[in-house]
Amino acid sequence: MEQNEDGGYTVTVPSLPGCVSEGSTWDEALAHIEEAIAGYVEVARKLGKPIPVEVSVPVNTSNAGT
Numbered sequence: 001m002e003q004n005e006d007g008g009y010t011v012t013v014p015s016l017p018g019c020v021s022e023g024s025t026w027d028e029a030l031a032h033i034e035e036a037i038a039g040y041v042e043v044a045r046k047l048g049k050p051i052p053v054e055v056s057v058p059v060n061t062s063n064a065g066t
Contacts (some may be wrong), residue, residue, distance in 0.1 A: 001029060015052040016040050 001011045004022075009029035013019040013036075021036040023029030044051050 001026070013037060013040075 001009050003009055008022055008024045009026055010020065010022050011029050011033040013033065016037065019033075019036050019040045021029065021032040023032045041051055043049075
């Protein structure tokens with residue numbers, strides 16, 4: 001997750017190519033990326049595409065609420 005220069009946050013999921021979302025706040029960005037991941041997996045299943053194995057990534061919460 002990266003904080004944008006003009007405010008808000010952008011989140012990318014490296015293991016899911018093209019899975020990117022944004023939010024005005026840290027919490028909103030996390031909620032949006034969760035929806036994006038769910039949609040990505042749903043479409044991949046429907047298309048018979050492989051779904052990458054889950055990879056645990058630590059979330060830096062020190063910026064939460066800023």
